[in-house]
Amino acid sequence: MDDKSEIVELALAWAAAIVANDAAAIGAFMTDDWVIVGPDGATSKADFLGLIASGDLTHDMMRTVGDIRVAFYGATAVYTARVINSGHFRGQRFTADEWTSDVFVRSGIQWKCVLSHVTPASNQDNEYPQTQST
Template identity: 40%
Template sequence: MNVRERGLLQQSLAWDEAIVSNDVSRIRSFMTEDWICVATHGGTTNVDSFLDQIAQGELTHTEMSAEESQVRIYNEAGIVIGKGYSKGTFRGKQFSFYEWSVSVFILKDDSWKCVLTMLADA
């Protein structure tokens, strides 16, 4: 893995830590204003809905792990493919997903920002 790829991977792992902190401002700093997530069950969530759920306590994360990670960079875009656990609660019910995640990042103002995340059962 080269220096740019390691930098993107570190940014992705720092975003995982921010998600586990459940700190909306901190999480938001890793995302573009038009970020979207395609969830394991097939639904989609946009940045505002995702952050509102966290801010209202409907969604909390207690773990985001990355057991495997692959990174690809294409000029000003990068992809992080990972496999691991996402655990927490959603609307009062605990969840634990072992899943693949694919996140697409763009280099914006010298920082990697996520524009898309897609999740699938591992």
């Protein structure tokens, strides 16, 4: 398996753990200092996993649409994709269409995510060519 395929498979496995709402499995993909940055600011690994563990944040679907981009910079990989997901946040149903970028670093033979960033996608494109579901 080449490095790009390894990162894509890693991202899909991480998405599967998120849809399974398994905080321990999700956390295994992240460094201790991981953060996710979105429209409301930055959320730490502990806070994100706490929301999952408490049931305040659940996902029931996560689907990658369109092309996936993976770029390497030494022992760092940047994964960028458009993701459609749905679930519940504190009892309220949500659906999201977002561009996501994940920054992975390699330590030995293992890749872990240090930073995730999500940006809402524009509503200009309603066609989703290639789909990878989890």
